[in-house]
Amino acid sequence: MKWDALEDEACSMARTLAVIGDRWSVLILRECFLRVRRFEEFQSNLGITRHLLADRLKKLVRFGVLRRTPYQTNPKRHEYILTQKGLDLYPILMAIVRWGDIHMVDERGRPLLYQHKTCGKFFEPVMICSECGEPLHAKEVHTHPGPGAAVADPKSVAARATRRKVSSDAA
Amino acid sequence: MKWDALEDEACSMARTLAVIGDRWSVLILRECFLRVRRFEEFQSNLGITRHLLADRLKKLVRFGVLRRTPYQTNPKRHEYILTQKGLDLYPILMAIVRWGDIHMVDERGRPLLYQHKTCGKFFEPVMICSECGEPLHAKEVHTHPGPGAAVADPKSVAARATRRKVSSDAA
DNA sequence: AATCTATAGTTCCATAAAAGAACTGTCAAA
DNA sequence: TTTGACAGTTCTTTTATGGAACTATAGATT
Numbered sequence: 001m002k003w004d005a006l007e008d009e010a011c012s013m014a015r016t017l018a019v020i021g022d023r024w025s026v027l028i029l030r031e032c033f034l035r036v037r038r039f040e041e042f043q044s045n046l047g048i049t050r051h052l053l054a055d056r057l058k059k060l061v062r063f064g065v066l067r068r069t070p071y072q073t074n075p076k077r078h079e080y081i082l083t084q085k086g087l088d089l090y091p092i093l094m095a096i097v098r099w100g101d102i103h104m105v106d107e108r109g110r111p112l113l114y115q116h117k118t119c120g121k122f123f124e125p126v127m128i129c130s131e132c133g134e135p136l137h138a139k140e141v142h143t144h145p146g147p148g149a150a151v152a153d154p155k156s157v158a159a160r161a162t163r164r165k166v167s168s169d170a171a
Numbered sequence: 172m173k174w175d176a177l178e179d180e181a182c183s184m185a186r187t188l189a190v191i192g193d194r195w196s197v198l199i200l201r202e203c204f205l206r207v208r209r210f211e212e213f214q215s216n217l218g219i220t221r222h223l224l225a226d227r228l229k230k231l232v233r234f235g236v237l238r239r240t241p242y243q244t245n246p247k248r249h250e251y252i253l254t255q256k257g258l259d260l261y262p263i264l265m266a267i268v269r270w271g272d273i274h275m276v277d278e279r280g281r282p283l284l285y286q287h288k289t290c291g292k293f294f295e296p297v298m299i300c301s302e303c304g305e306p307l308h309a310k311e312v313h314t315h316p317g318p319g320a321a322v323a324d325p326k327s328v329a330a331r332a333t334r335r336k337v338s339s340d341a342a
Numbered sequence: 343a344a345t346c347t348a349t350a351g352t353t354c355c356a357t358a359a360a361a362g363a364a365c366t367g368t369c370a371a372a
Numbered sequence: 373t374t375t376g377a378c379a380g381t382t383c384t385t386t387t388a389t390g391g392a393a394c395t396a397t398a399g400a401t402t
Contacts, residue, residue, distance in 0.1 A: 001218055001390085003194065010282045012271025013201055013264065019275070023174065023192050030184055033309060034331055039379050045326060047172055049361055054380060064274075075368040077378065082309075085274050090309040091298040092270055093184065095263040100183025103235075103256050104190070109318030111181045111329050117311045119303035127262040130297045132290035133304070138204060138253075138261040140288045147280030155216060158282050160205050172361085210350050220390055225351060246397040248349060 010150035011157040019063045020089065024048055024056050026096070029082075029089060032066065037079035065089065094125040181321035182328040190234045191260065195219055195227050197267070200253075200260060203237065208250035236260065265296040 006018035020026055024046070031042055043053050057080055060066040065086040068078045101110050116123045127136050145151050149158030177189035191197055195217070202213055214224050228251055231237040236257040239249045272281050287294045298307050316322050320329030 007275075011201075012268045012275060012282055013197070014271075015275035016267045016271035017194065017197060021194050021197065023188065026184070026188060026192065030182075030328070034328070040377075043379095045331070049363095050380065051362095051382085052360065074370090075378075087309050088270060088273065091307065092263065092266040094298060094307065095266040096187045097183045099259060099263055100185075100187035103259065104178075104183060104186035105319060111183060111317055111319045111321070111327075112332055113315045113317040115313040115315060116300045116302060116305075116307075117313055118305060119300060121300075121302035122315075123303075124301040125298050125307055126301045127265060127296050127298050129287045129290060129292075130295040131287060131292035132294075134287075134289060136262065136265065136287075136296055138258050142286040142288055144284045144286060144293075146282055146284045148276060148282045150282070156282075157201070157205070160216070161283055211348080214350095220392095221351070222353085222391095223389065245399090246349075 009157075010148060010153075014157075016092075019060070019065060020092070022056075024052060025060065026093070028053070028056055028060065029065070029086070029093060032080065032082050032086065033090070033093065037081055038077075039080075042080075060086075091125070091127075095127065098125050180328075181319060181324075185328075187263075190231070190236060191263070193227075195223060196231065197264070199224070199227055199231065200236070200257070200264065203251065203253050203257065204261070204264065208252055209248075210251075213251075231257075262296070262298075266298065269296050 003018065003021070006014045006021065009015065020029065027046055028042060028048075031045055036042055036045060039050075039053065039057070042048065042057075043050055046053075048056075057066065057068075061068050061080070063085075064083055066080045067083050069081055071077055071079050097112075113122050114125070115121065128134060129136055143161040145158040145162050149162075150156040151159045151162065153159060174189065174192070177185045177192065180186065191200065198217055199213060199219075202216055207213055207216060210221075210224065210228070213219070213228075214221055217224075219227075228237065228239075232239050232251070234256075235254055237251045238254050240252055242248055242250050268283075284293050285296070286292065299305060300307055314332040316329040316333050320333075321327040322330045322333065324330060
């Protein structure tokens with residue numbers, strides 16, 4: 001597959017993966033949320049090759065997830081800062097962390113704990129239904145084609161999801 | 172980086188990425204949630220090369236996300252089914268879809284809409300704080316090292332998160 | 343009996359992407 | 373004048389992926 005093609009699929013998952021679907025991008029974003037902003041710091045924290053880092057940063061800027069801003073002239077230096085679009089990736093990263101906290105911890109326990117500033121408590125990130133507030137489970141969701149669905153193509157996700165009721169009784 | 176090393180990092184995100192951090196795995200899992208279970212169907216839906224598909228399925232089975240179960244003998248045939256560990260990836264996929272629905276839709280609108288069986292309504296997946304129920308935002312979270320933190324290593328995520336209060340004022 | 347089809351892979355080779363190291367250019371500070 | 377920080381780029385080697393063809397098993401078809 002040419003990975004650029006993902007952008008054009010009628011599937012929000014595929015389109016998102018076009019942005020963050022490679023091994024390094026999510027780790028780079030983790031660093032961004034840790035307030036890392038500069039090339040050298042990304043590089044030394046992650047051990048990514050400089051070539052790839054330059055490439056991925058360009059991609060994230062191109063997609064509007066990061067913004068490249070000068071922080072000094074003479075010589076010109078830029079830093080990479082999360083845009084609102086980038087900040088909105090937070091639930092994805094937290095969902096990834098949460099799964100790791102549950103399924104990939106070793107005997108020593110969780111590497112990090114999270115405290116909610118607004119309520120002061122240590123919490124778990126939970127994904128809920130916006131309408132009834134109940135936690136979401138794969139088997140409790142029906143899927144329907146939306147206005148942007150490519151139902152004409154029987155292989156499109158929308159067409160298949162419709163036929164089979166996405167994840168309604170997976171596994 | 173040797174990607175196997177991700178498993179051993181004291182970071183739940185890195186550990187999760189060891190499982191689903193490559194381009195194909197998430198798409199394969201999407202298919203699983205669409206009730207795809209067989210090699211040929213994965214292959215023809217995704218256009219992944221057979222070699223890589225075999226490889227990725229093996230990896231997902233090894234990590235306990237999928238289970239390889241015989242559905243006939245003579246000749247032996249197996250299908251790949253989500254385990255509970257695999258079903259628990261649902262919030263990650265929904266978070267990815269949600270971001271794409273907000274930031275990557277074209278003029279035609281969303282490809283898919285989601286209906287919650289238990290309450291009957293079309294919904295958005297929202298990530299909230301388990302303690303106060305409020306939607307989570309990157310800037311409202313403090314991070315603390317947990318029991319499994321590798322604070323001794325100043326480059327570890329835990330050590331850096333502690334110093335800089337993860338994402339507390341990102342961007 | 344011979345052929346076709348479905349299924350789940352494996353093998354082989356060409357190409358693309360990533361790793362690893364060294365190099366460039368600009369400027370400030372020692 | 374030399375060193376060091378910074379943000380890359382260039383180069384070569386290694387690894388991963390794409391694409392196509394091949395294998396194996398067995399039931400169904402001619």
